[in-house]
Amino acid sequence: GENVEQHPSTLSVQEGDSAVIKCTYSDSASNYFPWYKQELGKRPQLIIDIRSNVGEKKDQRIAVTLNKTAKHFSLHITETQPEDSAVYFCAARPPGYSSASKIIFGSGTRLSIRP
Amino acid sequence: AAGVIQSPRHLIKEKRETATLKCYPIPRHDTVYWYQQGPGQDPQFLISFYEKMQSDKGSIPDRFSAQQFSDYHSELNMSSLELGDSALYFCASSSSLTGGNEKLFFGSGTQLSVL
Numbered sequence: 001g002e003n004v005e006q007h008p009s010t011l012s013v014q015e016g017d018s019a020v021i022k023c024t025y026s027d028s029a030s031n032y033f034p035w036y037k038q039e040l041g042k043r044p045q046l047i048i049d050i051r052s053n054v055g056e057k058k059d060q061r062i063a064v065t066l067n068k069t070a071k072h073f074s075l076h077i078t079e080t081q082p083e084d085s086a087v088y089f090c091a092a093r094p095p096g097y098s099s100a101s102k103i104i105f106g107s108g109t110r111l112s113i114r115p
Numbered sequence: 116a117a118g119v120i121q122s123p124r125h126l127i128k129e130k131r132e133t134a135t136l137k138c139y140p141i142p143r144h145d146t147v148y149w150y151q152q153g154p155g156q157d158p159q160f161l162i163s164f165y166e167k168m169q170s171d172k173g174s175i176p177d178r179f180s181a182q183q184f185s186d187y188h189s190e191l192n193m194s195s196l197e198l199g200d201s202a203l204y205f206c207a208s209s210s211s212l213t214g215g216n217e218k219l220f221f222g223s224g225t226q227l228s229v230l
Binding site for chain 2: 032034036042043044045046049089093099100101102103105106107108
């Protein structure tokens with residue numbers, strides 16, 4: 001089955017700098033890759049997603065890139081702000097499924113923004 | 116906008132007791148999911164329901180059961196509680212009519228502590 005690996009497990013960046021979180025997946029046919037942000041003690045929230053027919057997607061300060069050949073995708077946050085501090089989960093969904101129940105999460109990256 | 120509502124927010128039980136968690140999905144969402152999240156862990160999929168029928172099953176122990184009612188709310192029943200059941204339990208919902216039933220909207224979670 002699908003396996004998602006996420007790196008790094010913790011990341012600390014200076015406010016205003018960029019942060020990059022990387023994930024790899026094992027099933028080359030996976031076709032949907034969401035990213036969730038979870039603040040301490042709060043619910044996970046979808047912040048951006050990308051499908052396998054797109055190489056890059058951007059939404060204000062966040063962007064996601066997908067390299068299908070290498071089977072990896074990355075989250076890029078530019079001009080980081082204190083409110084970006086959270087745990088970020090990448091995820092992948094294998095093909096042939098329409099619901100989110102088959103979505104496999106990565107282990108998470110705890111991002112801390114230093115003032 | 117209405118969100119996924121879970122109750123209770125916190126629950127303290129003793130070993131071998133039972134617990135019932137409730138979830139009210141976003142109106143007109145037809146799929147409900149239950150996840151278990153241990154400290155520092157990613158969410159683990161337990162079970163899902165589509166239009167009140169169980170649609171998928173993940174790593175849900177036999178001691179747990181769930182159902183979705185005619186008003187679309189769902190309950191997770193947990194019996195013979197063990198210390199290892201202490202975790203944050205999230206309910207999520209999605210709609211097959213929008214976003215391909217893949218975008219998860221999480222509730223605020225129920226923090227279960229088993230003493």
